[in-house]
Amino acid sequence: MKEFIEKIAFTKSASGKETGSRTAVEKLEESQWNLNKSFKNRIGEYMIEKLIFVLGITALLIMGLIFVFLIRTGFRLFEDVTLGQFLMGREWYPNATNPRFGILPMIAGTTMVTVGAILISVPIGIGSAIFIAEVAPPKTKTVFKVIIEFLSAIPSVVLGFLGIVVLSNWVRISFNLSSGFTVLTGSIMISLMALPTIISVADDAIRALPDEYREASLALGASKWETIKNVLLPAASSGIIAAVMLGVGRAIGETMAVMMVMGNAVQIPSSFLVSGRTMTATIAAEMGDTVRNGTHYNALFAIGVVLLLMTSIINIISEFVLHRAQKEGR
Amino acid sequence: MEQSQIKEKTIFKKDERKRNTQKIMFALFTLCMLAVIIPTILIIGFIIVKGVGTVNWSFISEMPRMGMKEGGILPAIVGTLYLVVGTILFSFPLGVGAAIYLTEYAEQGKLTRLIRIAVLNLAGVPSIVYGLFGLGLFVFFLGFGSSIIAGALTLACLILPIIITTSEEAIKSVPDGYREASLAVGASKWETILHVVLPRAMPGILTGGILGIGRAAGETAPILLTVAAFFIPRMPNSLFDQVMALPYHLYIVSTQVPGMPESIKYGTALVLLGLVGVFFLIATLIRLKFKNSTS
Amino acid sequence: MSIIEVKDLDLFYGDFQALKKVNTVIEKNKVSALIGPSGCGKSTFLRTLNRMNDLIRNVKINGQVMFEGREIYDEDLDVVALRRKIGMVFQKPNPFPKSVYENVAYGPRRCGVKNKRDLDRIVEESLKEAALWEEVKDRLNKSALGLSGGQQQRLCIARALAMKPEVLLMDEPTSALDPIATNKIEDLITQLKKHYTIVIVTHSMHQAARISDYTNFFLMGELVEKDGTDKIFTNPKDQRTEDYVTGRFG
Incomplete structure (x- = not known):
């Protein structure tokens, strides 16, 4: 969370700087976008990255489980019967x-x-x-x-x-x-x-x-x-x-x-x-x-x-x- | 003088032997191809011709009667539809999410290569093995019992590797220029x-996904162990109910019940083939349309 | 007045050093050209200015790049915000497979501009700035892929301008275009420098001479010389620069 706030802070300072050449309205509009966007999207972005990570890992985990489950159950046979x-x-x-x-x-x-x-x-x-x-x-x-x-x-x-x-x-x-x-x-x-x-x-x-x-x-x-x-x-x-x-x-x-x-x-x-x-x-x-x-x-x-x-x-x-x-x- | 004339002639004369070998070989390849194409068409045609007389509205909308020897196959159709929907719900988010993670977020290196090999391998693991896995994990370990949810989860696992690999391919085929352009603004x-890569990769993801779903719809071995009921003449009430399913029903009517009328067997086969065919057709149309629009 | 300052910039692709101790400044509201033979590092340098090199694996960067007094390789810096300030146009026109309108509106939409009127205005202004409005105003909703190469490239410029950037980076923007389309883009660049700072990589020394105010000459990852374009082409200080601009190699 701390990271977010710092990043947002930069955006604010960067877009707050006046550089002339364009009208004030445009400038204002621009700084507004940057602020809105950053605040909402930073969190959204963070959540989505985590979600994708979780989805991906779940899928891969399931694949891994297949081996675990089969081998765990199958190997119990050898309590009763030898491999040969x-x-x-x-x-x-x-x-x-x-x-x-x-x-x-x-x-x-x-x-x-x-x-x-x-x-x-x-x-x-x-x-x-x-x-x-x-x-x-x-x-x-x-x-x-x-x-x-x-x-x-x-x-x-x-x-x-x-x-x-x-x-x-x-x-x-x-x-x-x-x-x-x-x-x-x-x-x-x-x-x-x-x-x-x-x-x-x-x-x-x-x-x-x-x-x-x-x-x-x-x-x-x-x-x-x-x-x-x-x-x-x-x-x-x-x-x-x-x-x-x-x-x-x-x-x-x-x-x-x-x-x-x-x-x-x-x-x-x-x-x-x-x-x-x-x-x-x-x-x-x-x-x-x-x-x-x-x-x-x-x-x-x-x-x-x-x-x-x-x-x-x-x-x-x-x-x-x-x-x-x-x-x-x- | 004479000699060089002969030489000239032989050079430009068509080499008959060479041409004949080529003709024979190419004819042989054509025969090989026909040996695949003709049986396929015969299989489809045979099922259609033999089954079309049975498949009518009452066949697909009525309960089986008289020990399944009369009436329709509605519960099997409904069961398969439940399974298909459940499979889609479980496998698409997981599979596409995993593909996005692997292509766009994961550090590319030995680990991702290992994961890719594992996924490719799992795409080739026999479906009956998935059945065992589903039986062990979903039916018993998680206590779902023989149920729609256990079957759908098992089928989802079965097609997960297919969805991951095809989605990954589709995402990778999106030119980097689009990513750069988007990041640069x-x-x-x-x-x-979300706005550039996925829309562009969507036809590929859908094609692979739908083919996977079609495969899940026709699978028998996994559901044999996790969900399918021999005969239940009613609709399921919850996700934890057993259901009949088309592929398993076809197995039963064609091997397990003596004296089963031929018409019911062919009718069931045709309905199953038709269902799988619809998925196949959609996937093929998407692919062809996409091919035309890019080239 | 400078807008970007680069100090002792080193860049490595794995073990290969692509940029060696580069020191230069980019002047505000001027056109700065980056020239040099293929593989000299000019494109790599351009891509360090908006951190597009971040996309490539195994890249290591040392040194400082200051944009409006702020270190852009600072850990706290939001790359996304930076790229909105420093737009980019690529060698090959790369419009999205969407409509003309959606291409230009893409950036503003990502910034949360939803109002249709605002978007319309931004799209129109940007297309006018990119000298494309008259040609596409009747086909805003048609696919951008139906435009000619030159139009596509101006659309990509409009797409970058829609973000109202401070700086526009151009990576050989005319190398894939015919002479007439190239002319139009060059005229456009001259127009744009009133409002924007432009950094352009070019293969063509003539192009650099025609449109730029300052020229940076790169060779083997080194910045050999940076000066006013007139000086570079008429009275270079370094022998290697002279050899290059007089066509003795390259």
């Missing part, structure tokens, strides 16, 4: 009289479905990104980008629903299976969700390259494709790697669609054509049956911690890769 | 932010 039993155990019987909490089948399920999704979405995604960045005429580009963005906006439960009514039937008939709820079905679903991420990040990476690269290569007589292959793709490689990693992160975290189309059998999938269960689906499907702070409840939080760590590592590495890519671009 | 820092 949890991560390496093949048996998941949370409600048995002698319960088992081994999540290896879920880790395997998540890994398989992610690998499948990446095998499908990476080639298609990078090809699409090249198409949008280098081949498509501007109007097509705008329209396609909007469609791709809408794909990312479709709720995963809607995709899961279509997975049940359309895709699983197609998988069942095409591969002559008794059930269409397989890892492959999940992989296809997830690839649809990872594609927008991969395309947009890879597209940004390619388009961020300076035009000089293209001009230099074309001026040497290289064709457009040779320019893309030999100059642009290598130069944008960090960005493309980041795109793939973010796609992986997206795939690992997807819940509803995979829960709806993968059959959710607790088993280490022997191929892409059998049922499997992911970590995310386990949490979503079983949380309703748990008692607060029971071992099962804690185990689901512990799965959450594993997911949080996996995705965080991927996100942070890809952030560094992207950051480096941006620096190189400059 | 004796506007204070906050006045400059």
